[in-house]
Amino acid sequence: MMYNLLSELISLVKTYESSNDNPVAELAPFLSWLNGRHGDRETSAPNPQWEGKARGRSADSVINTSLVHLYRYARLHAKTAIAESAFSTPDEFIYLICLASGGSMSKTALIRQNVHEKATGTLIVNRLLKKGLAEQQTTDNDKRSRIINITTKGTQELNNSIENIKMASANVTEPLSTPEKMELITLLLKLEDFHHERKLLEQTPTNFRT
Numbered sequence: 001m002m003y004n005l006l007s008e009l010i011s012l013v014k015t016y017e018s019s020n021d022n023p024v025a026e027l028a029p030f031l032s033w034l035n036g037r038h039g040d041r042e043t044s045a046p047n048p049q050w051e052g053k054a055r056g057r058s059a060d061s062v063i064n065t066s067l068v069h070l071y072r073y074a075r076l077h078a079k080t081a082i083a084e085s086a087f088s089t090p091d092e093f094i095y096l097i098c099l100a101s102g103g104s105m106s107k108t109a110l111i112r113q114n115v116h117e118k119a120t121g122t123l124i125v126n127r128l129l130k131k132g133l134a135e136q137q138t139t140d141n142d143k144r145s146r147i148i149n150i151t152t153k154g155t156q157e158l159n160n161s162i163e164n165i166k167m168a169s170a171n172v173t174e175p176l177s178t179p180e181k182m183e184l185i186t187l188l189l190k191l192e193d194f195h196h197e198r199k200l201l202e203q204t205p206t207n208f209r210t
Contacts, residue, residue, distance in 0.1 A: 007193070011182050050062045077171050081164035081165050081167065082161055086133065091124050094114060096134065096158055105147065106145065106146065132154075133150070134150055
């Protein structure tokens with residue numbers, strides 16, 4: 001989709017800006033840099049080594065395992081960051097971040113945004129409600145519908161923990177340079193967008209598919 005292309009272009013522009021001493025905000029220099037970058041990749045394609053490669057372990061297997069490991073490392077850093085806060089798990093903090101940045105939303109939308117199963121997401125939301133970090137209200141159009149809001153207490157707890165969380169996030173990506181971070185973001189967003197769109201397609205009734 002064109003959105004993916006636009007996202008990738010934005011990431012490339014950020015990489016161009018950070019990897020040049022005097023980046024010029026004109027198309028020609030950017031295209032020249034992009035062509036050179038593409039040529040360097042073709043002539044020096046990386047050939048990383050990994051455990052089990054000689055015995056046939058695939059790149060897909062390594063990528064999946066590394067993503068799982070990095071997720072676990074990230075959670076360990078996050079747990080340390082919220083050790084003395086009102087949050088029991090990193091997920092509670094992330095749910096509140098979604099509400100603070102995205103505004104009020106339904107419980108279903110909040111859970112979907114965090115790619116959780118309904119049962120797991122409901123437990124997280126219920127903990128936030130019990131602690132007074134979030135609240136739910138009915139809508140004027142449908143009294144059965146519940147909208148989740150972040151409370152003043154929730155905002156205060158976010159502000160109290162945000163610096164520790166930022167440090168935890170930086171610890172996860174510590175060895176990467178800025179250009180490497182931009183390139184990794186591009187690749188991760190490409191993967192995430194692909195799976196998000198496929199999940200939406202799976203949830204769309206067959207009659208509405210084109």
